[in-house]
Amino acid sequence: MIFVTGGAGFIGSNFVLGWLAETDEPVVNLDKLTYAGNLDNLRQVREDARHVFVRGDICDAALVGRLLDTYKPRAIVHFAAESHVDRSIHGPGEFVTTNVNGTFVLLEAARAYYAGLDANAKANFRFVHVSTDEVYGSLEPGDAPFTETTGYAPNSPYSATKAASDHMVRAYHHTYGLPTLTTNCSNNYGPFQFPEKLIPLMITNALAGKALPVYGDGRQVRDWLYVGDHCAAIRRVLQDGRPGETYNIGGWNEMGNIDVVHTLCNILDELAPKSGSYRDQVAFVADRPGHDRRYAMDARKIERELGWKPAETFSSGIRKTVQWYLDHQDWVSGVQSGEYLKWVEKNYGARNPAQE
Numbered sequence: 392m393i394f395v396t397g398g399a400g401f402i403g404s405n406f407v408l409g410w411l412a413e414t415d416e417p418v419v420n421l422d423k424l425t426y427a428g429n430l431d432n433l434r435q436v437r438e439d440a441r442h443v444f445v446r447g448d449i450c451d452a453a454l455v456g457r458l459l460d461t462y463k464p465r466a467i468v469h470f471a472a473e474s475h476v477d478r479s480i481h482g483p484g485e486f487v488t489t490n491v492n493g494t495f496v497l498l499e500a501a502r503a504y505y506a507g508l509d510a511n512a513k514a515n516f517r518f519v520h521v522s523t524d525e526v527y528g529s530l531e532p533g534d535a536p537f538t539e540t541t542g543y544a545p546n547s548p549y550s551a552t553k554a555a556s557d558h559m560v561r562a563y564h565h566t567y568g569l570p571t572l573t574t575n576c577s578n579n580y581g582p583f584q585f586p587e588k589l590i591p592l593m594i595t596n597a598l599a600g601k602a603l604p605v606y607g608d609g610r611q612v613r614d615w616l617y618v619g620d621h622c623a624a625i626r627r628v629l630q631d632g633r634p635g636e637t638y639n640i641g642g643w644n645e646m647g648n649i650d651v652v653h654t655l656c657n658i659l660d661e662l663a664p665k666s667g668s669y670r671d672q673v674a675f676v677a678d679r680p681g682h683d684r685r686y687a688m689d690a691r692k693i694e695r696e697l698g699w700k701p702a703e704t705f706s707s708g709i710r711k712t713v714q715w716y717l718d719h720q721d722w723v724s725g726v727q728s729g730e731y732l733k734w735v736e737k738n739y740g741a742r743n744p745a746q747e
C-alpha cells in the first residue's frame with residue numbers, strides 16, 4: 392500500500408491512474424477536494440478495490456495519523472498543495488496553511504509512524520515530496536539551467552511556500568533520519584489539468600471563441616514536461632532514489648509562453664478548423680506582478696542515477712494533450728459548470744467518509 396496526498400488533482404490523479412495501471416499495489420488517496428480536486432479524474436478507478444479514496448485535509452493531524460496506522464503504507468507520495476501562482480498573489484494565506492503547515496503535519500505523522508516500524512519496514516519506507524522548479528527563482532537568458540545545488544530564491548507566495556516545505560522535508564531527513572526524497576519538476580501539461588493553467592486555459596478559451604490572454608510580452612520562458620513523464624520519474628525516485636536526495640525533473644523543452652500559445656493555435660487549426668486562425672484570438676494583457684522571466688531545469692542527475700528520460704517530446708505530448716481536451720469536452724464543461732462540485736456535494740456533502 393502506498394499513501395498519496397492530493398491524488399484528485401491534476402498530477403496526483405495522473406499518478407494514481409498510472410500507478411494502478413502499472414502495479415498491483417493499492418493506494419490510499421487523501422484529498423480535501425478543493426476547487427482543484429476532481430473525483431471525475433478518477434472515474435476509471437472508482438470501482439477498483441485497490442483505490443481507497445478519503446476526503447480530508449492534510450492539516451488534520453488526527454486523521455493523517457489514523458490513516459497511517461490503519462493502512463500501514465510503505466511510502467507516502469505527497470502532491471497535495473495549493474498550486475496556482477495567480478491565486479497565491481491574491482490570497483497567500485491558504486498557501487501557507489496547506490503547503491507549509493500541511494506538509495509539516497504530514498511530516499510529523501510520518502515521523503511518529505516511522506518510529507513504530509520494525510527494522511525491515513524502516514529500511515523500505517520512503518517519503519516522496521513533490522515540488523517545483525519555481526523554488527529556484529528566475530533565470531536570465533543565457534544562464535545555465537537550475538541544478539539540485541542551485542540556491543533557493545522563490546519569488547511568489549506559491550514558490551515561497553513550496554520552498555519552505557522543501558526545507559522542512561530536508562530537515563526531517565537530517566534531524567530525524569526520515570527517508571525523504573524531494574523532486575523539483577518543471578511545468579507539467581496533459582490530461583485533467585484544471586483550465587486555469589496556461590495550456591488548458593488556452594485550449595478551452597480557443598474552442599469557446601474567447602480571448603487567449605497572454606501576460607506581458609509573452610516572452611517568459613518555461614520548461615515543459617508531459618505529466619505522464621513526471622509520474623514515471625516519481626515512480627523511479629520512489630523505487631531507487633537515495634533518501635535525503637533531491638532530483639530535478641524536466642523535459643529539456645524551454646519555450647516562450649507566446650510560442651506555446653502559437654503551437655496550440657496551429658494544432659487546433661488543424662484538428663478543430665474554423666474560419667480564420669485561432670491565433671486571431673490572442674490578446675496581450677498586463678503582466679503578472681513579479682513574473683519570473685525564465686525557468687530551466689538540468690535533469691541530468693535523475694537521468695544518470697535512475698535512468699529516467701522523458702518519453703514524450705513537446706510536439707508529441709502537446710498534440711496528445713490537445714486531442715485529449717477535444718475528446719473530453721464533457722470533462723471541461725463539468726469543471727467549468729461546477730458539475731463535479733455538485734457531484735462531490737451529492738456524494739460527500741453530508742458526511743465526510745474520512746470520519747467514518
Ligand code: NAD
Nearest residue numbers: 397399400401402423424425427428448449471472522579
Ligand atoms: P492541483 O492544484 O491540480 O491539485 C492539488 C490537489 O491537492 C487537489 O486535488 C486538491 O484538492 C488537493 N489539496 C489541496 N489542499 C489540500 C489539503 N489541505 N489537504 C488535502 N488535499 C489538498 O496541483 P497539481 O498541478 O496537480 O500539483 C501537484 C503537486 O505538484 C503540487 O505539490 C505542486 O506544487 C507540484 N508541481 C506542480 C507542477 C505543475 O506544473 N502543475 C510542476 C511541479 C510541481
